[in-house]
Amino acid sequence: MKKLSEYNRKRDFDKTKEPEGKVKKSGKELHFVVQKHDASRLHYDWRLEINGVLVSWAVPKGPIADTSVKRLAMHVEDHPMDYIDFEGTIPKGQYGGGTVMVWDTGTYLAEGSDDVAESEKMLRKMHKDGNIKVVMHGKKLKGSYHLVRMSGKEDEWLLLKGKDEYADKREFDQHSVLTGRTLEEIENDNKSEVWQSNREEKKSFHGDVDHILDEEPEKSSQSQSKSKSKPTAKKKTKATEKTETLTSTKNSPTFTAEDVAAAKVRKTFPKEWKPQLATLADAIFDSDEWVFENKYDGYRALIQIHKGKVELVSRNSLSFNSKYKELVEAFSIIKDDMILDGEIVVEDEKGLSHFQWLQYFAENPNRGKLKCYVFDILYFNGYDLTSLELLQRKRILEAVLPQTDEIIYSGHIAGEGTKAMKEAEAKGTEGLIAKKITSHYHVNKRSKEWLKIKVTKEQEMVIGGFTEPKGSRSGFGSLLLGYYEGNDLIYTGKVGTGFNEDSLKDMYEKLTALVQKTSPFKVKPREPKVHWIKPELVAQIKYSEWTETNSLRHPVFIALRTDKKPKDVKKEIATPTDKVVPEEKGKKEVKKTKAIEKAEESTITKTSAKAKEKPADETKTGTPKAKTVTKKKSKTGKPGWDTEKVEVTHPEKVFWPKEGYTKGDVINYYDEMAKWILPYIKDRPQSMRRTPNGIDHEGFFQKNVAGSAPDWAQTEKIHSDSTDEDIEYLICNDKETLIYMANLGCIEINPWSSRLGSLDNPDYIIFDLDPNETTMENLVTTAKKVKEILDTLGIKGYLKTSGGKGLHIFIPIKPKYTYEQSRDFSHIISQAVNNALPKITSLERMPKKRIGKVYLDFLQNGKGKTMSCAYSLRPRDGATASTPLEWEELDEKNFTVKNYNIKTLPERVKEKGDLWEDFFDNAVDLKELLDKLG
Structure with a gap:
């Protein structure tokens, strides 16, 4: 790396306020910044945090999203970490003199890693080797990017966009992600000062209103009514306000004197205010009189900033300050007095919010990213803004709100509620908040001018x-x-x-x-x-x-919910939307989709103000209508499905982003493989593991299908002793039911180990060999040891891949013994394997106590416990499948589970047939086995 001494040598810190070069240790994340720099020649500075400094390249033509385009990137001196929020003007005559914009910023990891420490190690080697591959999580730059050193050149590199879902030919927005300003505006705003960090005191707003809101409230009020010499901007027409969408701002956000002309002057800071609440509505609708915002899965909060002090206040007036100190620090960069309305969330690296992570964030701050989405402003520097109309408040909010990793302006979609709901379902938000454009803010009241329409x-x-x-x-x-x-x-x-x-x-x-x-x-x-x-x-x-x-x-x-008082909990009955939003002349028809009341397919993922419309998710259960589905082409090249009973929805949805395999590919696979799979799942309750948004999103198990399974599907009610409730399970006895499950997002098929008629008596025993950071050689050695012991007992062990990293060995048994007896037998054999191979195997349940060993998991033998069946796909990289094997295939040098996947399995069974074809014919009597052992 080019040392910071070179950076310091080139600068006179008495003349420029750029930060002096000092190495800082990395925090919980790796950060990057891309700065647009108008120096002697316009270029972009691409900077990655590596080893406590910003390793830097100058990219003359700027970043791209097109994989066919290569950009020259000149390696320049390292910059200090404090440079990451540098936006302003470097004096002429100084090195790099000119205007600098924070064009994009965010976090990143080395490609192929999801761990910061591992990424740092990989990046050091990548940089040394001249081949850096990273995955960016910025506001503009997302996904894979590569920096490759040109052969024979020391400082000349190439910047390339990696192939992924973010690759396209888009034109990037050219405003600062921190302040929304253009280069010209930054230059004009900084003529009076050389450099100003975004983290120091700054004005987030600009334009005609600067001199008005900086005055005392009484004086400002007089100047608005009497002075005609002060510049103002034309007020937007109603038509403009109705259609304006602030999800992606093309121009730098501003507001004028007219925006606050109707605001009330308030001499005291209103600490007693509580947020406005929304009324539950039963259906989505389209109307030009309304805008639609995402409904967030977190804690509602008013952010009170008064005389430099920040208070995060819950809806029942409790303080969040001690719980979410990071947000208090984030909002402390605001020096104006204001009250903001927003939602506190914790999101994973994919942008999915997790309410339970938010609850326990103080105990586990490394899990997820803490953020606050801000959607309204109630008060600003002595002005009560609650009497202003919604879009006026939002225009002011966007102008004064700093944009950081933790603070995000919440945009909206105007008029098109149906479209907004489809986006909400596809991205997995809780639903939408519909707000009337002309509505005022009603402090501490529930209003029918704000409606909440939920996905679930x-x-x-x-x-x-x-x-x-x-x-x-x-x-x-x-x-x-x-x-x-x-x-x-x-x-x-x-x-x-x-x-x-x-x-x-x-x-x-x-x-x-x-x-x-x-x-x-x-x-x-x-x-x-x-x-x-x-x-x-x-x-x-x-x-x-x-x-x-x-x-x-x-x-x-x-x-x-720690933010809700018990006495405030009432039964919520959805108000009919057409009672609140009656059909009027010039208003679009209310779309009575009843999405909230039907068990339609949807899911819970992340919100985003602006995104390409995606197909609706399939998280809720639904009863498909009978429909003939024609055959379709797929990524795997296999023929499509053909069934009279199942309506297949959104087959184009990508389940494996890296490989490009879709939901349609999964359905094709199970359509073609049904005859091989059905013998192993027939008459068995299904614990459906649903992954309706693909492998990059968290899935969930669904057992109860009461009221949601189609009429033609077989189900069975089974009493649960643990909950003392009846659970209605799906029974998969035919291809149609298998495709129905695949359509719900069941990449993986998980049947019970027992059948109807003998649910308390399993008909096979499972040996689950789970490697924990050990070698393939150790895994193969362990599997062969299990076979060796079974052979001495005269038992045929049936081998298959888990579809993940491990192996499964099944023994068919006669269904007349209990799960406890089957588990005891598995335990006995596992103990024998562990005694023979103590250095490479373990019976220890805690993963951290068995690192480097193969875990012999005998506990998988239990009523209601499930294991992926033979030929089941798995929601893993490579679309691997749990595949029956011949023991001769188990070669530690050449064997790899990734060879058995969605593409190879159909051809494999045509060539080899079903290697487990005689499985149930060879059922053994467990008592006889135990007698041999006894």
């Missing part, structure tokens, strides 16, 4: 008790739920799904701390073995519908 149905509920756990479940069985009518807590049923081991433990600790002897409900529920608690906890519950008995159907626990 959710209801806040107060927890009043819990039941004892059953079976293998720990902590508790179900939560007893209710809502308030006046002072009465009304019982609405219980919820026992949506928990994992960690959340069960955490919830149980909270419940036991609130135990009381009496029921808090108006009418005591008739539930056995109930522990009553003080009604102080509020839960967010997802459900399909309200029943006639006032209960939630198919409730699923999402998270606790």
Whole structure:
């Protein structure tokens, strides 16, 4: 790298306020910046954080998104990390004299890595080798980019766009991502000062209003009414305001005196204000009188900034400051007095928000990115803006709000609610907030000028008790739920799904701390073995519908809401949209899609103000209509599907971005492979693992299909001892049901180990060999040892790839023994393998205690536990499949699981047939086996 000493040598820090070069250690993320630099010649400076400095290249023609274009990139001296938010003017006569804009900034990782420490190590080697490959997460630059040193050249490199979903021929916006200014505006704004960091005090607004809002409120009010000499801009027409969309601003945002002319002067700072609330509506609509914003999955907050002090205040007046200190620091760059309205979220690296991550952010700050989406402004420097119309407030907000990694302006779509809802479903937001363009801000009130239209149905509920756990479940069985009518807590049923081991433990600790002897409900529920608690906890519950008995159907626990008061929890009934937004002359027809009330396919992913329209997600269950689906071409080159029963939706949706495989490819695969797969899933309950947005997005399991499976599909109700509830499982006995599951996003097929008629008695035993950072040689050696031991008992072990990194060995058994007995046998054999290979195998459940070893997971043998079946695809890189193998194929030198995938399997079975064809014919008697061992 070119040392910082070269950077320092070229600059006179008495004449330029550029930061002096100092190495800084990397934080939790690796950052980059691209600066547009109008020096002796216009160019772009591309800077990557490596080893505590910004390693830099000058790119004369600027960044590209087109993979066919190459850009010359000249390697220049390293710059200090403090340079990352440098925007301003370097004095003439100084090195690099001219205007600098922060054209784009964000985080990045080395291509092929999702870990910062690993990326740093890879980047050092890449830089030394002259071949840098990174994945950018900027506001403009996204996806793969490569910097390659030209042969025989020291400083001459090439910048290229890698092939991915972000590659296209777009023209980038040429405004600063920090301040929205052009180069010319930055130059004009900085004529009075040489350089000003975005993190220091600055004016986020500019234009005619600067001199007005800097004055005392009383004086400013007089100047507005009397002075005609001050410059103003023409007020936008109603038509312009109606159609204006601020999701992507082409011009630098400004506002004028006329924007605040109607605002009230307020002498005291209104700390007592609470946010306006929206009314639940039942359907989406189109109307030129409304705009549509994303509904965020986080905590609502008012951001109060007064005399340099920042307060993040929840909707019930609690402070978020200690919990989200990073946001307090982020907003502290604002020096004006203001009150903002926004939503605090935590997003993963894909931009998906996770409410539970937000809840426990203080305990685990490294998990996800903390952000605040800001969508309204209520107060600014002595002016009460609540009486202004919505678009006036948003125009002011965009002008004064600094854009940083943590603070994001929330845009909107005007008029086109149906389009906005499709985008919301495709990107996985909670839904939309519809706002009337002419609406004022109603402090601490619920208004019908703001409507919330949800993708999925959710209801806040107060927890009043819990039941004892059953079976293998720990902590508790179900939560007893209710809502308030006046002072009465009304019982609405219980919820026992949506928990994992960690959340069960955490919830149980909270419940036991609130135990009381009496029921808090108006009418005591008739539930056995109930522990009553003080009604102080509020839960967010997802459900399909309200029943006639006032209960939630198919409730699923999402998270606790610490920002909601129990007494504020009421039963939310959706207002008919046509009652709030009546059809009027000149207004577009209300689209009664009833998306909120139908179990249509949708999902929960991230919001973005502006994105290409994508197909709707398939997260909610839905009953497809009968429809003939014609055959289609696919990425894999296989023939399409053909069924009279299943309506296939959005086959073009990409499930594997890297390979380009689509949902249609998955359906094609299962259509072609049905005859090979069905013998291994017939008559077995399906625990559907759904990944409706592809492998880069978090999937989920769905067991209960009550009310959602098509009429022609076979289902079976099975009682769950852990939740004391009946669960209606899907039974896949034919190709149509298999394609129905694939259409729901089931890349992976996960049947029970037992069949209908003998659900308590499995008909095979599983040996799951799970490598934990060990070698292929160790994995193969372990599998062969299992075979060796089984051979001595006269048992044929059936081998397959897991479809992931491991191997599975199955033994068919007669279905007359319990799951406990099958697990005991697997445990005995696993112990024998571990005793023979103690250095490379482990029975330790904690992953950190078995690093470098093959885990012998005998616990996969349990009722309701599932394993990907033979020939099942897996949501993994390469679209791998769980593939039956001949033992002779297990060669540690040449064997690789990636050879068995969505493209190779159909040809493989045509060549080799089903290697497990005699599987169920060779079922062994478990008692006889145990007798041999005994």
